[in-house]
Amino acid sequence: MTQEQLQASRCAGCGIPLHSEDPKKPGFVPASSLDKEEAICQRCFRIKHYSEASSVTVDQDEFLKLLGGIASTNSLVVHIVDLFDFQGSLISGLQRFVGNNPVLLVVNKIDLLPPVTNWNRLRNWVQKQASEEGLKVVDVVLCSARRNIGFDRVVEAVNSLRQNKDVYVVGATNVGKSTLINRLISDYSDLKRELTVSRYPGTTLDAVHIPLDDGKSIIDTPGIVYSWRMSEIIPRKDLAALLPDKPLKPLTYQLNEKQTLFFGGLARFDFVEGERQSFTAYLSSGLPVHRTKLERADELYEQHRGVMLSPPSLEDLESMPAWTRHRLRIPANSKQDIFISGIGWIQTNGKTGATVDVHAPRGIKVMLRESIL
Missing domain, CATH: 3.40.50.300 (P-loop containing nucleotide triphosphate hydrolases)
Known part of the structure; x- marks a missing residue:
């Protein structure tokens, strides 16, 4: 036939x-x-x-x-x-x-x-x-x-x-x-x-x-x-790092304002404004987290994306959408999750509120929601 x-x-x-x-x-x-x-x-x-x-x-x-x-x-x-x-x-x-x-x-x-x-x-x-x-x-x-x-x-x-x-x-x-x-x-x-x-x-x-x-x-x-899920846009070889297969181990970071967290090379979290407070990340253990100062974040990304800041690889980055910035304002005295589709969420723990930026590939769903835990 x-x-x-x-x-x-x-x-x-x-x-x-x-x-x-x-x-x-x-x-x-x-x-x-x-x-x-x-x-x-x-x-x-x-x-x-x-x-x-x-x-x-x-x-x-x-x-x-x-x-x-x-x-x-x-x-x-x-x-x-x-x-x-x-x-x-x-x-x-x-x-x-x-x-x-x-x-x-x-x-x-x-x-x-x-x-x-x-x-x-x-x-x-x-x-x-x-x-x-x-x-x-x-x-x-x-x-x-x-x-x-x-x-x-x-x-x-x-x-x-x-x-x-x-x-x-x-x-x-x-x-x-x-x-x-x-x-x-x-x-x-x-x-x-x-x-x-x-x-x-x-x-x-x-x-x-x-x-x-x-x-x-x-x-x-x-x-x-759904194109707004990170799992749909990354190379299949990186799915194992992105999708957890065992219970999540919360990672808690005490951050001052103007500090940044990178989640591999897939997303970036900037604590833009607020009193010192903790943020707890729930994500796959296969996705490395790197911490730096906000003033150095752009330089660090340009120098290390696709290598230290991975997945994805430098080669695969070329086929992925460019990052876009989402500004989120977290109300005081509220437990909120900063949700990044396909990556997981960051639980906010402060009582004084905060302003944060999330950088993720264009089209990926990023939002605030009531805390799941």
Whole structure:
């Protein structure tokens, strides 16, 4: 089968147009399977033969087209978010696409927080943050895909809320969506039946329906790619340094005004104005932190970016957006986090307030939020 013929054909499992160019994109089929009469994409193959869903990704526009059909269904929507990158992975506009369908918010990677975390307070924090982003949720479940913590509660919540409905699973990339779907498949699905397809008007992207024993389906949607997350713009070889795989060890710095912290070569934090106070960074242990005076920060960056101040490497810096400055004013007597999507957050601890600047690649989400801890 030629590439032209391949592009004109569709997956026998989910109906998506097939291609053999990029394994990360929906519809990929290995070249060795091109001549099969009823070829199925790699994602359907893994679901059908191994009871495993694999991650595929799409950009924001394609994803929003896919979401457009959910409001007209009678479904449970399971939205998975990354606790480490909460504001970066939350689909804030989800409510207008799902209509009156209930939304279960599953918060993954709780194993990164200290064991002494007040989990009830954290659930309340999650509900408040989601509400501020315009998302109404019927329940919040905390879990860890990596450590297999809390997944029984996720399955119980789905079972309780589903009430003979289809289940749409949505989320950004790298939030643990495939792990949850695989668990739901093992608990609910009879994979002897064929996969089915759901197509929505105006889009070439198809969601994969995984049949359940009661005739309903888990609908596996591709992971949405958000350009405001640091994990989407850095080279893949640097992800291990950026994404933590063990509990975060808080790094507390007593800073005078006019002092600076560099987080590798990915971001810079300037304490511009305020009384001496402490700032606590929660980030991956693979990302080195360097401290200097604000007056030397520009010179230090020019001399050491890509080498001492890394990741990324000097070569990779050329393909990344230039830094932009975010000025943030922290109110007195308030516990706030300075959130940098994909890097983590800096908890402020002072009672007198402060003015800070955060320098990060253009487009990366930087914001103040109520402290998570």
